[in-house]
Amino acid sequence: MEPVRQILRHKNAAVKFYEAEATKIDYEKKIVKISDNSDIKGTINETEVPYDMLVIGVGAENATFGIPGVRENSCFLKEIRDAQAIRTKIMDCVETAAFKDQDSSEIDRLLHMVVVGGGPTGVEFAGELRDFFDEDIKKLIPEISPRFKVTLIEALPTVLPMFSKQLIDYTESTFKEEHIEIKTKTMVKRVTDKTVEAEATNPDGTKSMITIPYGLLVWLLAMHSVHWLRI
Structure with a gap:
């Protein structure tokens, strides 16, 4: 997300920006009622903004698709x-993984980073996560660093489905070299504070449930709202 005032600073036209929540729209009077929902409150918390033309474009929000446990246990970006x-x-x-006498299976779970979403953001983040560990964290915990693992989960048959086959093949081969596991045709069904429960489609077309322990789960699926114009 880019700061709005930073963008507007380079515009010649007069623009007024209010960080507020639009609580009501009166189309007959052409008025938008707004409310200040920030933590710091002033003397005026609600007011009205008149308009000639109204554009609603509220962007995107993290889409959990109603999957239990996603919002409570995932990190978004x-x-x-x-x-x-x-x-x-x-x-x-x-x-925590480096804590004295830590259980071996718990170390594997804590050092398993799971990324859900095989689009451009998910692929880039998984690669950056691997690089961050290899270039920075590995120096701090060399004794358990070989157990660090990154897994990318995608419900579709391939990652980056909107791009060319050449780019998809390149991404998959690069991830294989960097020891990033890709689980395609795998749909998340439930998330707990320590595991991801997913339905995987096997090569023969049958489906099976799998449980994936994790230390960090990053959810990178976005749903865009409807953008429309009203005069």
Whole structure:
């Protein structure tokens, strides 16, 4: 997400920006009622903005598709604070895995980073996550670093389905070299605080349920809202 004021600073036209929630639209009077929903409140928390032409374009939100446990247990990646939360959780997983006398199976779980979503953002994030560990974290915990693992889950038959076969093949071969596991034809059905439960389609077409333990789960599926114009 880009700061709106940073973008508007380079525009010649006069633009007024309000960080607020649109609570009601009166189409007859051509008025939008807005409310200040920030943590810091002033003396005026609600007001009205008149308009001649109204454009509604509220962008995208994280799509959980109603899958139980996703919103409660996943990390998303939309704002700067999301990135900060992800980095904090990675470090927590690493330090907990390195704790004295930690159980072996728990170390494997804590160092397993799962990314859901095989689109451009998911693929890029999985690669960056591997690089971050190899270039930075590996130096801190060399004794357990070989157990670090990244898995990318995608419900469709391939990652990057909107791109050419050449790019898909290149991505898959690169991930194989970097030891990033790709699980395609795998649909997440439920998420707990420690596991991902998914339905996988086998090569013969049959389906089976699998359970994937994780330390960090990053959910990178987005659903765009409807953008429309009203005069």
